[in-house]
Amino acid sequence: MSSHKVFPDAEASKDVPLGRPHLISAVKPHWISRSLMHVPKLFACKNGLCNRKCTIVIRDEQRSWEFRLYSCGGSTFIGGGWREFCAANFLKEGDRVMFEIFAKAEKPILKFYDLRANASLQTEAKNPDLDANRYSTQGLGIDTSGMPATKARIPASTSANANPQFISTIRPYSINRTFLYLPLDFAKSNGLMNRRCEMILTDEKQRSWSVQLGPTGHHVAITRGWTKFVKANDVQVGDTFKFELINNGTIPIAHFHCKYSEKDGKNERSI
């Protein structure tokens, strides 16, 4: 294929470079209503986006967003944060936009062009609150897809940990409600109370899992990603576990001992 092939629904556009494959389309109603974007099959296949399930980045001149790319029934979709993207760019039905293939690597990158007449003005007026969620594609290099990573790359910083571990039992709600509360004493002593961040959990098979740490109601809990961890490690109600904070840096890293027993910890102090 030509390196600058234009895909269905496409038309020439001024003010944007067309050196790479790109897709021009009008915003469809279901892009808004269903919080996902349908990627035309031809475009997806020609650019290695079909039959993939991975993270994809869309960026413009100033910001970038991370989405989930997935395929279903021969179709390819971009979801996971799509609603936020539409809101941040004030996209509505009928607006014309263009996506240019910027990279096809493990994490594909698309460059977003707003083809509306007043695009430049709207770029200047982007919502500052949403802008706060901007992240750099030159980030920490940790797989945030929620799937097990072979090895987490660990930030260097470590803070003093007053109580870097605790032992507890899996409660029914931890399975049913898909989150794991952290004891407040533990959270406080490790400075986790008001943090909302990614955390890396390692299991006994030395696999790493990206999970979300954040406040839930009156507590601090592991939310997103906990379900996958539970399934992969066959965590069940009544299981005793030890949660050990290994690194309390920018991205905290903790080791989760499943099926923990007193024999395992006879030389360790439970909190």
Place this chain on the structure above:
DNA sequence: TTAAAGAACATTGTCGCGTA
């Protein structure tokens, strides 16, 4: 055949109440 849309289900986030 493919894109678009509908629908169902899963997951996640938040709030609030009861209890120790």
Place this chain on the structure above:
DNA sequence: TACGCGACAATGTTCTTTAA
């Protein structure tokens, strides 16, 4: 006051159906 837990809404994912 911390913790356990239920309720519910919002959002995300996948499957199915329909229309062009």
